[in-house]
Amino acid sequence: MRAERAGGRGIRSAHAVVPPAPAVPPREVFRRFWPYTRGGRRWLVPLVVLGAAGPAVEAAELWLFKSVVDEVLVPRQLGPFLWIAPAYLGLVVCSGVLGFADDMTSAWVGERFLLALRSDVFRHVQGLSLGFFERRRLGDVLSRVTGDVDAVETFLLSGVADVLYYVIQLGVFLGLLFYLRWDLTLLALVIVPLFWGAARHFSRRIKEASRERRRRSGSLSAIAEESLGNVALVQAYNRQGWEERRFDRENLGRFRAVLDSARLHAVYRPVVELIEVSGGLAVMGLGTWKLTQGQLTLGGLLVFLALIGKLYGPVHGLSQLGTTFYAASASAERIIELLDERPQVAPAPGARRLGRARGALEFDGVWFRYPGTVSWALSDVSFRVAPGETLALVGASGAGKSTVAKLQLRFYDPDRGAVRLDGTDLRELPLFDVRENVAVVLQETLVFHGTVRENIAYGRPGASEADIVAAARAADAHEFIERLPEGYDTLVGQRGRTLSGGQCQRLAIARAMIRDAPVLLLDEPTTGLDVRSGRRIMEPLRRLMAGRTTVVISHNLLTVRDASRIVVLDHGRIVEHGAHDDLLRSQGPYARLHRLSAGTVLS
Numbered sequence: 001m002r003a004e005r006a007g008g009r010g011i012r013s014a015h016a017v018v019p020p021a022p023a024v025p026p027r028e029v030f031r032r033f034w035p036y037t038r039g040g041r042r043w044l045v046p047l048v049v050l051g052a053a054g055p056a057v058e059a060a061e062l063w064l065f066k067s068v069v070d071e072v073l074v075p076r077q078l079g080p081f082l083w084i085a086p087a088y089l090g091l092v093v094c095s096g097v098l099g100f101a102d103d104m105t106s107a108w109v110g111e112r113f114l115l116a117l118r119s120d121v122f123r124h125v126q127g128l129s130l131g132f133f134e135r136r137r138l139g140d141v142l143s144r145v146t147g148d149v150d151a152v153e154t155f156l157l158s159g160v161a162d163v164l165y166y167v168i169q170l171g172v173f174l175g176l177l178f179y180l181r182w183d184l185t186l187l188a189l190v191i192v193p194l195f196w197g198a199a200r201h202f203s204r205r206i207k208e209a210s211r212e213r214r215r216r217s218g219s220l221s222a223i224a225e226e227s228l229g230n231v232a233l234v235q236a237y238n239r240q241g242w243e244e245r246r247f248d249r250e251n252l253g254r255f256r257a258v259l260d261s262a263r264l265h266a267v268y269r270p271v272v273e274l275i276e277v278s279g280g281l282a283v284m285g286l287g288t289w290k291l292t293q294g295q296l297t298l299g300g301l302l303v304f305l306a307l308i309g310k311l312y313g314p315v316h317g318l319s320q321l322g323t324t325f326y327a328a329s330a331s332a333e334r335i336i337e338l339l340d341e342r343p344q345v346a347p348a349p350g351a352r353r354l355g356r357a358r359g360a361l362e363f364d365g366v367w368f369r370y371p372g373t374v375s376w377a378l379s380d381v382s383f384r385v386a387p388g389e390t391l392a393l394v395g396a397s398g399a400g401k402s403t404v405a406k407l408q409l410r411f412y413d414p415d416r417g418a419v420r421l422d423g424t425d426l427r428e429l430p431l432f433d434v435r436e437n438v439a440v441v442l443q444e445t446l447v448f449h450g451t452v453r454e455n456i457a458y459g460r461p462g463a464s465e466a467d468i469v470a471a472a473r474a475a476d477a478h479e480f481i482e483r484l485p486e487g488y489d490t491l492v493g494q495r496g497r498t499l500s501g502g503q504c505q506r507l508a509i510a511r512a513m514i515r516d517a518p519v520l521l522l523d524e525p526t527t528g529l530d531v532r533s534g535r536r537i538m539e540p541l542r543r544l545m546a547g548r549t550t551v552v553i554s555h556n557l558l559t560v561r562d563a564s565r566i567v568v569l570d571h572g573r574i575v576e577h578g579a580h581d582d583l584l585r586s587q588g589p590y591a592r593l594h595r596l597s598a599g600t601v602l603s
């Protein structure tokens with residue numbers, strides 16, 4: 001049980017839903033995030049000036065209070081009150097205006113920082129390779145992008161502003177205190193080392209607890225995202241109980257981490273107060289003695305005590321800041337871990353632009369292994385597809401067909417050999433150009449939450465209404481779209497939940513159609529469709545393939561007949577290569593696959 005709580009990191013991380021991020025020293029955190037303050041940096045100086053004005057006004061208010069006691073109350077004279085009262089009112093108005101300016105400027109600077117950082121983290125994560133998303137839990141990534149980012153602002157800006165503010169307060173109040181009575185001030189300062197001792201003792205533990213809390217928050221989002229995202233599977237298999245237990249385990253972990261941190265704060269606060277009150281009482285004792293000796297006026301003593309109270313505020317704040325910093329740095333570490341992820345497929349420096357490709361594809365001696373795995377997903381795969389030609393990739397499940405598509409889109413780079421487009425290695429081309437030249441219709445229908453129109457236009461931003469309708473007609477989707485309650489404005493649920501499999505697929509074809517790219521990748525475009533629906537999308541598919549270099553991946557051989565050449569894959573190797581009729585005649589693996597599916601789809 002203990003290992004589950006903050007403090008038992010080794011055991012905990014072994015089974016963790018989300019492992020802890022590596023520790024980063026505070027200096028490095030500053031170095032990494034300082035550039036994001038660029039937009040608001042010139043406002044930092046006004047912020048400091050505003051910060052300095054606040055304590056000065058406060059000190060002036062206290063000084064007026066001293067005058068009230070010594071010049072009005074003790075001698076029982078109303079006269080001086082007539083100038084003290086308006087002066088006091090003036091100071092209150094002044095402090096209100098300064099407070100407003102200070103609050104607004106710090107909010108602006110802080111939020112500008114967050115604006116830049118959040119967008120940058122999102123841009124960075126979006127640019128990471130598919131491999132990253134296949135390895136990481138999406139919920140945790142979301143929790144970092146939305147939750148942890150805020151804490152970095154505390155670390156860098158509010159934190160630093162507070163330090164400055166406290167230091168200025170300390171300077172102003174200490175100056176006044178020394179001016180009033182240096183001996184009493186020295187006595188009051190005796191307790192400062194005690195403050196620091198307590199702060200040091202607690203801040204390390206609070207950092208541990210905060211780290212654990214952020215990690216558990218990431219795990220919670222990950223589990224919620226996974227089980228709610230797959231709600232149909234969870235309910236169909238009655239796994240709600242299991243999912244709840246998984247969620248509860250992380251929820252309990254977070255609960256304990258939060259309690260740990262609350263307990264530490266709860267102990268820390270009274271300890272600090274105890275130190276503070278002891279110091280205050282010692283000063284009050286000595287001060288009262290000085291009053292009886294006539295070395296101090298009553299107003300002087302009261303102001304002194306009030307100033308001591310104000311002095312402990314920033315000392316307290318400074319020592320507390322350590323714990324706030326440590327808590328925020330736990331989040332900063334999670335962001336840095338994310339920012340340190342490099343895309344596995346990096347663009348080559350000075351890559352030359354490609355423009356619209358002719359569409360010549362080539363796999364040349366490609367070997368590929370997924371990161372972290374031992375067996376080759378592709379071994380020595382070579383083939384060429386001429387512009388406008390159709391090549392079919394067939395093979396049993398797991399043979400490596402989708403892997404070919406992923407390499408063609410440069411989601412991964414080969415370990416050996418090269419994938420070329422128009423004779424140029426994909427690694428030497430800008431990633432944008434590679435993908436701009438390819439349109440895909442994938443195995444899992446990629447439909448997102450939005451209108452039918454938006455889903456089709458996703459293929460080419462800025463497509464006109466006429467283009468969209470023409471693409472839908474060519475994809476044999478126009479009719480069913482017209483019958484939808486709001487036609488092209490109908491909202492399709494996330495992942496196309498409100499459409500049938502065939503309808504989703506036809507939307508995907510329309511999207512590929514509107515993209516009008518020279519290369520087409522069809523990865524199992526008929527998966528999940530019955531024979532009739534499968535046949536129905538053949539026509540739009542043929543229209544889509546016409547005039548484009550096409551790679552069709554299929555293991556049910558439905559679309560394969562249209563291909564001029566067929567490549568048969570088995571365990572990542574090419575075992576046969578040729579035209580449909582030749583392969584049938586040679587009675588090899590293709591002929592066997594063909595016989596297996598002949599009764600079902602190829603009658």
Ligand SMILES: Nc1ncnc2c1ncn2[C@@H]1O[C@H](COP(=O)(O)OP(=O)(O)OP(=O)(O)O)[C@@H](O)[C@H]1O
Nearest residue numbers: 134370373377396397398399400401402403404555
């Ligand atoms: N992201 C991944 N990480 C590790 N291994 C993977 C990954 N994706 C696929 N593989 C492995 O690579 C091999 C080839 O998979 P691939 O998806 O290319 O097969 P496929 O021929 O498309 O199969 P199917 O017809 O079932 O879609 C399989 O052994 C699979 O387990």
